[in-house]
Amino acid sequence: MSKLILIRHGQSVWNKKNVFTGWVDVPLSREGVDEALKAGEQIAGIEFDVIFTSVQIRAIETAMIAMAANNSQKTPVVIHTEGKMAEWTTIYNDAMSRNVIPVYRDWHLNERYYGELQGKNKAETAEVYGEEQVHIWRRSYDVAPPAGECLKDTAERTIPFFTETILPQLQAGKNVLVSAHGNSLRSIVMHIDGLSEEEVLKLEIPTGVPLYFEYKDGVVKRAM
Numbered sequence: 001m002s003k004l005i006l007i008r009h010g011q012s013v014w015n016k017k018n019v020f021t022g023w024v025d026v027p028l029s030r031e032g033v034d035e036a037l038k039a040g041e042q043i044a045g046i047e048f049d050v051i052f053t054s055v056q057i058r059a060i061e062t063a064m065i066a067m068a069a070n071n072s073q074k075t076p077v078v079i080h081t082e083g084k085m086a087e088w089t090t091i092y093n094d095a096m097s098r099n100v101i102p103v104y105r106d107w108h109l110n111e112r113y114y115g116e117l118q119g120k121n122k123a124e125t126a127e128v129y130g131e132e133q134v135h136i137w138r139r140s141y142d143v144a145p146p147a148g149e150c151l152k153d154t155a156e157r158t159i160p161f162f163t164e165t166i167l168p169q170l171q172a173g174k175n176v177l178v179s180a181h182g183n184s185l186r187s188i189v190m191h192i193d194g195l196s197e198e199e200v201l202k203l204e205i206p207t208g209v210p211l212y213f214e215y216k217d218g219v220v221k222r223a224m
């Protein structure tokens with residue numbers, strides 16, 4: 001049985017300001033750093049073999065900060081794969097490999113692209129377009145915000161990445177940490193939990209809270 005932990009990054013400076021973020025690369029807020037550390041303490045006993053993050057700094061920071069609290073005391077090292085999962089162990093000698101956890105960054109795990117809403121305050125946007133329209137843009141499955149991705153579009157990049165790149169690691173018996181974003185993780189959780197388009201409307205993923213899954217008998221399911 002292998003373990004899969006999904007974690008949404010800690011609070012970012014734009015989460016704090018209530019601004020649509022999407023692909024804008026903003027860092028964690030002070031509270032976000034604390035959340036990442038607390039999450040790391042909660043998963044401190046899990047020996048991770050591999051970490052996947054988006055290419056966005058808030059997700060990378062969260063994984064790195066969380067690993068600072070890990071009992072393994074291994075150093076997470078970003079691996080540059082040029083698009084493929086390289087035989088990373090060839091880069092490091094045996095002694096180093098034992099103390100290192102490879103971190104793969106990939107844009108397929110990036111937050112949903114929010115188009116014209118990026119940089120706009122969420123409350124002000126709701127005043128202009130109405131609460132209901134903004135809620136549909138934020139949480140529906142197939143209604144895209146202006147010039148942005150809907151969750152279905154996001155799933156078209158996250159799910160192939162999950163099945164082709166992350167799942168084989170679980171199948172190989174590796175414990176995997178994925179640090180990503182509210183909506184990129186909503187699409188993955190929708191897939192794993194088998195949620196309907198209606199059910200996903202209500203799915204909220206809080207910042208800095210580890211979600212526990214396990215791979216057993218050929219399937220990924222919730223561990224608690």
Ligand SMILES: O=C(O)[C@@H](CO)OP(=O)(O)O
Nearest residue numbers: 019020021022111138182
């Ligand atoms: O701004 C964003 O990119 C996301 C995540 O913070 O917002 P929302 O929760 O509205 O989808």
